[in-house]
Amino acid sequence: MENRKIIEVRNLVKNYGSFEAVKGISFEVYEGEIFGLLGPNGAGKSTTLEIIETLREKSGGEVYVNGYDLDKDKDKIKRIIGVQLQASGFYPGLKLSELIELFSGLYNEPVDPHTLLKLVKLEDKTKNKFKELSGGQKQRFSIATTLINKPKIIFLDEPTTGLDPQARRNLWDLVKDIRCKGTTVIITTHYMDEAELLCDRVAIMDEGKIIALASPDDLIDHLVAQGFERPKEVKQANLEDVFINLTGHALRDE
Numbered sequence: 001m002e003n004r005k006i007i008e009v010r011n012l013v014k015n016y017g018s019f020e021a022v023k024g025i026s027f028e029v030y031e032g033e034i035f036g037l038l039g040p041n042g043a044g045k046s047t048t049l050e051i052i053e054t055l056r057e058k059s060g061g062e063v064y065v066n067g068y069d070l071d072k073d074k075d076k077i078k079r080i081i082g083v084q085l086q087a088s089g090f091y092p093g094l095k096l097s098e099l100i101e102l103f104s105g106l107y108n109e110p111v112d113p114h115t116l117l118k119l120v121k122l123e124d125k126t127k128n129k130f131k132e133l134s135g136g137q138k139q140r141f142s143i144a145t146t147l148i149n150k151p152k153i154i155f156l157d158e159p160t161t162g163l164d165p166q167a168r169r170n171l172w173d174l175v176k177d178i179r180c181k182g183t184t185v186i187i188t189t190h191y192m193d194e195a196e197l198l199c200d201r202v203a204i205m206d207e208g209k210i211i212a213l214a215s216p217d218d219l220i221d222h223l224v225a226q227g228f229e230r231p232k233e234v235k236q237a238n239l240e241d242v243f244i245n246l247t248g249h250a251l252r253d254e
């Protein structure tokens with residue numbers, strides 16, 4: 001993996017009134033990696049993401065994206081990032097092809113709806129309305145819209161929350177695909193299995209601080225080296241394995 005820093009965050013602080021939501025965190029994201037921000041609800045993940053995305057003002061610290069200073073070059077940053085909208089950001093009554101044309105116009109970036117939808121395996125849904133999609137399909141569609149302006153980095157804020165196991169796995173495949181094409185991915189999640197499978201490196205956040213930052217493997221090795229032992233697994237599979245084994249991993253109307 002290349003080690004060019006594409007995001008640098010230095011002593012980032014965010015206060016909401018007298019409440020310190022982000023307490024001076026620092027981290028770097030390398031070009032081409034899948035970087036995870038993990039942590040429980042309220043840890044400050046979304047706040048951090050939205051500041052880097054230029055959607056929220058910071059209270060202190062420095063942020064550089066692709067070398068652009070957030071304080072000076074917001075517009076340049078906006079042009080090279082893809083941000084996932086919440087489902088409520090889409091007109092529910094428009095067809096997917098119409099929504100893509102709308103975004104294409106907003107970004108002033110010509111895009112063929114069919115090609116884009118094929119990328120997220122929704123080519124059969126071109127004429128469907130957004131509100132007709134299932135949860136997993138809505139997430140895949142919203143990820144597709146982050147790709148319209150051919151960004152260097154995409155930001156995904158808990159893209160798999162609320163999805164069933166198949167839909168989650170399909171989304172992981174999609175995120176890996178996107179990364180394989182050279183796009184850097186920052187993702188937040190509170191699912192540790194997801195982070196372990198998907199992320200090259202993770203920052204674990206709690207109460208506005210980063211309490212660990214490394215690859216999932218290194219974090220686990222470090223814990224084991226301290227003498228940690230997991231209670232012996234009695235079974236070689238769990239109920240989720242049974243479910244996936246019975247129902248398959250194939251794409252369907254999830």
Ligand code: ADP
Nearest residue numbers: 016019021039040041042043044045046047048
């Ligand atoms: P996470 O995404 O990790 O769940 P958030 O960044 O959404 O965490 O929130 C971090 C903390 O900041 C939480 O305690 C939350 O209640 C608080 N917070 C988030 N947004 C606001 C806001 N606009 N005004 C006041 N407090 C907020």
Ligand code: MG
Nearest residue numbers: 045046047157
């Ligand atoms: Mg959040």
